[in-house]
Amino acid sequence: MNSAKRRQKNPPPGETGQEALYLRFLSDKQIPIHVKLRDGEVVSGWIEYFDNRMIRLTREGKPNLFIYKNQIRTITESARRKTVRKTGEEEHA
Numbered sequence: 001m002n003s004a005k006r007r008q009k010n011p012p013p014g015e016t017g018q019e020a021l022y023l024r025f026l027s028d029k030q031i032p033i034h035v036k037l038r039d040g041e042v043v044s045g046w047i048e049y050f051d052n053r054m055i056r057l058t059r060e061g062k063p064n065l066f067i068y069k070n071q072i073r074t075i076t077e078s079a080r081r082k083t084v085r086k087t088g089e090e091e092h093a
Contacts, residue, residue, distance in 0.1 A: 023050045032078035033057075038071050044078065 026033060027047040035057060036042050045059035055072075057065045 020050075023047060023055065026075075026077075034076050034078060035067060035072055036074045036076075037067070038073050043067075 025031075027050065030046045032044065032046055034042050034044050035055075043057060043059070043065060045057040045062075045065070047055050048058040048064070049056040053070075054066055054068050057067055059065070
């Protein structure tokens with residue numbers, strides 16, 4: 001085999017710059033999210049603020065949370081969103 005073909009590719013960069021763009025999108029649109037923490041606990045709300053080390057999760061009827069990013073396992077958008085019909089009834093999509 002050719003030595004050039006055997007050369008391994010470099011791993012992808014650890015930081016792509018997309019995290020901040022995605023968090024900005026979630027924050028600007030106030031998209032409801034679920035945050036799964038490293039200990040398995042799941043908290044829900046929307047991102048009001050974030051920086052390089054933490055996010056502020058705003059929750060209705062509950063205290064807001066400052067969560068360090070190194071404690072976050074995953075962030076997922078909530079599957080259920082409220083829509084309002086012309087009759088004024090709430091429906092979960």
